[in-house]
Amino acid sequence: MLITCPYCGPRDVIEFTYQGDGNRERPQPASQNLDAWNAYVYDRLNPAGDHNEIWQHSGGCRAHLRVVRNTVTHEILSTAFARGGHKTEGRS
Amino acid sequence: MAEQHLPERQSPLEPEYHPGSHGNFEHGVDVILSETRPGSILQLAAWPGEEKRLIEIIRKVTGLALPDGAGGGVSSGARAVFGFAPGKFTVVDEAEGLAQAFAGSITPAIGTLTDLSHGRTAIRIAGPKAEWVMAKFFAIDFTLPAFPLGAGRSTNHHDVFAQIQRTGADQFDIYVFRSFARSFWKALCHASEEVGYEVQ
Ligand SMILES: [Zn+2]
Numbered sequence: 001m002l003i004t005c006p007y008c009g010p011r012d013v014i015e016f017t018y019q020g021d022g023n024r025e026r027p028q029p030a031s032q033n034l035d036a037w038n039a040y041v042y043d044r045l046n047p048a049g050d051h052n053e054i055w056q057h058s059g060g061c062r063a064h065l066r067v068v069r070n071t072v073t074h075e076i077l078s079t080a081f082a083r084g085g086h087k088t089e090g091r092s
Numbered sequence: 093m094a095e096q097h098l099p100e101r102q103s104p105l106e107p108e109y110h111p112g113s114h115g116n117f118e119h120g121v122d123v124i125l126s127e128t129r130p131g132s133i134l135q136l137a138a139w140p141g142e143e144k145r146l147i148e149i150i151r152k153v154t155g156l157a158l159p160d161g162a163g164g165g166v167s168s169g170a171r172a173v174f175g176f177a178p179g180k181f182t183v184v185d186e187a188e189g190l191a192q193a194f195a196g197s198i199t200p201a202i203g204t205l206t207d208l209s210h211g212r213t214a215i216r217i218a219g220p221k222a223e224w225v226m227a228k229f230f231a232i233d234f235t236l237p238a239f240p241l242g243a244g245r246s247t248n249h250h251d252v253f254a255q256i257q258r259t260g261a262d263q264f265d266i267y268v269f270r271s272f273a274r275s276f277w278k279a280l281c282h283a284s285e286e287v288g289y290e291v292q
Binding site: 008009 | 231
C-alpha cells in the first residue's frame with residue numbers, strides 16, 4: 001500500500017502511523033457537553049467504503065495528513081496536509 | 093572575541109571505521125564510503141507563512157539559494173542546505189559555528205534554529221553503485237530525474253530515521269542519529285560488500 005505524502009511523494013505505508021478516524025470533532029477543552037465528549041470518544045462511522053482518516057508521515061517529513069482511504073479495497077483516494085497554511089507543492 | 097576552544101569531537105563510527113578496500117573488490121571498487129564530519133549541522137524551521145523569510149535568511153547567511161518545491165536543496169562543497177519537511181530545512185557547514193552566524197537573524201516571529209552538530213552523523217556514499225546500494229536500504233526512487241542533484245529526502249531504514257541529500261550524480265550524504273550511526277554504518281558496509289567498497 002502506497003500513500004502519497006503531499007510533501008514527500010509516494011511512500012510505503014510502513015513510513016506512516018494511523019492517527020485515527022478523521023470524522024471526529026473534538027469538543028472545546030472546557031466543554032461539559034457529555035454527549036459531545038461521548039460521541040468524540042466512542043462514536044465511529046465504521047463504513048465499508050471511503051473513510052476520512054488522519055495519518056502521520058512519522059517515518060518521513062512527520063507531517064499530519066488528511067487521508068481518504070477505501071476500507072474495502074485499501075485504495076487511497078486523496079491526501080492533504082491536516083493543517084492549512086503550508087502551500088508547499090508536493091512531488092507527483 | 094576570545095578564541096573558542098571546543099573539545100575534539102569523537103566519531104561514533106570509530107571502532108568500525110576501517111579505511112581501505114573491502115568485500116568483493118577484485119574487479120574494482122564500485123562504492124566509496126566515508127564520514128564527512130561537518131562542523132555544523134543545523135535544523136531550521138519556519139512558522140506557517142514565514143518560509144520565504146527563512147529561505148531569504150539562509151541565502152544571506154550561507155550564500156545558498158534554495159530552489160522552489162518540496163525537498164529542494166543545493167550543495168556547494170563546503171556548505172549544503174535542503175528541505176526535509178514543510179517549512180523545515182537542514183543546513184550543513186564544514187566549519188563549526190554556523191549556529192552563531194544565524195544568531196539574531198531567525199527571530200521568534202520567523203521560526204526556530206536547533207543545533208544538531210553533535211546529534212547527527214554524516215555518512216557519504218559515492219560511486220557507480222551508490223544508487224544500487226541505497227535502493228537496498230530505502231524504499232524511495234534514487235534515479236536522477238526523481239531525486240535531482242541537491243535535493244533532500246526524509247525516510248527511514250528499519251526505524252533508523254535518515255535524511256538524505258544528493259550531492260553528486262552518483263553521491264549521497266546521509267544524516268542519521270548519532271546513537272544509531274555505528275549500527276547503520278555496519279549495515280551499510282555489509283550491503284556494499286557485494287559491489288566492492290572502499291572506506292576513505
Ligand atoms: Zn512526508
